[in-house]
Each structure stands twice: as C-alpha cells, then as structure tokens.
Amino acid sequence: MTSSSSNWYKRWRTKEEHEGLTWGMAIDGTQFYEAFLKTGSKIDENDIVCEIGAGYGRIFDTFSEKFSFKKWYMVEISPKRSEDLKRKYKNDPGVVVLCQNVDLLELPEKFDVGISSLTFKHLYPDCSIAFSNVSRYMKKDGFFVFDIIVSDKDSILFEEASIVNCFAEDTLKDFINFAGLAVEEKGVVDYPVGPRNIYRLGKRTLSKSTLKKNELNRKRLSLQRQCRVLEDYSINLHNKLQRIRKTLPYRVARKLRIIR
Numbered sequence: 001m002t003s004s005s006s007n008w009y010k011r012w013r014t015k016e017e018h019e020g021l022t023w024g025m026a027i028d029g030t031q032f033y034e035a036f037l038k039t040g041s042k043i044d045e046n047d048i049v050c051e052i053g054a055g056y057g058r059i060f061d062t063f064s065e066k067f068s069f070k071k072w073y074m075v076e077i078s079p080k081r082s083e084d085l086k087r088k089y090k091n092d093p094g095v096v097v098l099c100q101n102v103d104l105l106e107l108p109e110k111f112d113v114g115i116s117s118l119t120f121k122h123l124y125p126d127c128s129i130a131f132s133n134v135s136r137y138m139k140k141d142g143f144f145v146f147d148i149i150v151s152d153k154d155s156i157l158f159e160e161a162s163i164v165n166c167f168a169e170d171t172l173k174d175f176i177n178f179a180g181l182a183v184e185e186k187g188v189v190d191y192p193v194g195p196r197n198i199y200r201l202g203k204r205t206l207s208k209s210t211l212k213k214n215e216l217n218r219k220r221l222s223l224q225r226q227c228r229v230l231e232d233y234s235i236n237l238h239n240k241l242q243r244i245r246k247t248l249p250y251r252v253a254r255k256l257r258i259i260r
Contacts, residue, residue: 029062031191032117032147032198039185039200041145043067043113050111050137051075052102052130052146053119057085060095063115073107075100105133114144117189118196121149124156124163125226128218131179131201138203144181147189147196148172156229174221178214180206 043049045068051059054074064072074089074097076082082099089095100106102123114134120127127148134144151166176183176199185200206214 027058027118027191027193029059029117031189032059032115033062033066035147035187035189035198036115036145038187039145039198041113041143041185041200043069046070047112048109048139049073049113049115050107052105052114052116052134053077054085054097055081055118057088059115059117060089069094069113071096073098073111075102075105077101102133103129105130105137107137110137110139110142112139112142114138114142114146116144116146118147118191120146121165121196122163123165126165126167126175126222128175128178128222131175131181132215132218134201135179135181135203138181140203140205142203143184144201145198146201147198150197154225154229156233158233171221171225175218176201178218178221180204180211180214 043063047069049063049069049072051072052075054060054076057074060072060074072095074082074085074095076085076097076099079099082097085095085097089097096108098107102119114137120130123130138144149164149166150169150172152168153166154168154171155166157164157166173183180203181201182204183199184202187198189196189198
C-alpha cells in the first residue's frame, strides 16, 4: 500500500466485503486455504512465511491449524491492527508482526512462502511496486500466492472507505513479469462476497541490466494504466452527473409535493 492509503486504512472494509455480513464470520481463512491447496502449494515446517495484509489474523488462524512453519511475518499497514495482532499472538514465538507499507517493504530475511488475501486490489495506483518487493525478498525456490480482481479491462473504483483496483489479465501479467516473477498456477477463490482470481508466482533469474530495463517498463505501464483508468473514471463521473442534472428538477418537485 502506498502513503495515499493512510487516510482510508482505518475503514478498510469495502462495501462488497461487509454488505449485510459480519467481517470474520462471512470471510475467514478457509476459502483462501482451499484455493491455496489447489494451486499445489503447501507450507513445510522449516519455511519462512510472509503474509502481506495480515488484517485480523484470519489467514494465520486457519493456516496455523493446517501447517507447521519456522517463522511467520505478518505485514500490516494499520498501526492499530498491528498492535492488535501483537497482543493476539504475543505467546507465539514464531509470529513477527511488522507495521509496514508493502511498497516500502523491509524484511529481516527472505521468505519461502508468501501469502496475500484481499489486499492487492486495494494498492494504489497499482500493485506493481508490491510485486517488485515480493520478488526482492522471495527465495530462489520460493513462491507467492495472492488473489486479485481480474476483469476484461483495467479499472478503478473510489469508494467511501477504500480503493478497489481491477486488472486486465495482460496488464497484471506484464507487472508480474517486470518484477522477475512468473505465473506457475492460477485458480479461483470462492469468497462469499464473490470469486477472486488466485495466482501462484515463482521467481525467475534475471540479470541486473534486465531488471533495470524492466523497472523502466513497469513505471511506463503504471503511468499509462493510471491515466487510462482515471480518464475512464472521470467520464463515468461526468455521465453520472449529467443524469443527476436531468432528473434533479423532478426529484426536487417530488420532494416539494411530499413536504406540502
């Protein structure tokens, strides 16, 4: 998450995620765990795990019942949630909570298994920097599993409590490749609020010159995408405003009749 996230992380739950449902009851770690297994992924007892966007600990609560691990790093941007996580798991020596922005990620060591659930869709302007940091801290034979919203085109939605990014699959794959990663497996997470695409990424060996070139390409694609989605969003807002203007006299007249 970028620094622009700081104004909304306190109200992170989006409309689609709490629509008539209680958080932690409707969505737990079970849905992601089942999809995680279908990608051929598992956690071994000597693995270092990094979870990006630990939230309330729902993923850890489920996974810790299914797998043993050496250490589990919880990366969480919210100071309040980070403190809650520290209190919740204070008696577990294998858990380390880091209050960090994934776009400024700094881990004490590289990880074997990376996990992120319902987080990458909120990164603004996109998740490309997060991919680069994931690649930097992933071991050569490690992997990263995350979910995201994939659509027929790139788009963005600014809601009252959050930012929601949708990605065209070609754009998403370009960001993944530019980070020195590759899609190994993909599938679907069946959340109660709707399905999400899930990807398992592995690491590619690239030269420094190639990584430098890829970083320039990442920045170019990120800017192009941002301009495109903001232009579309602006057009949609304009059209919505026009519709409101056309119906406003009728709405006002109706209100006046009700008052009278």
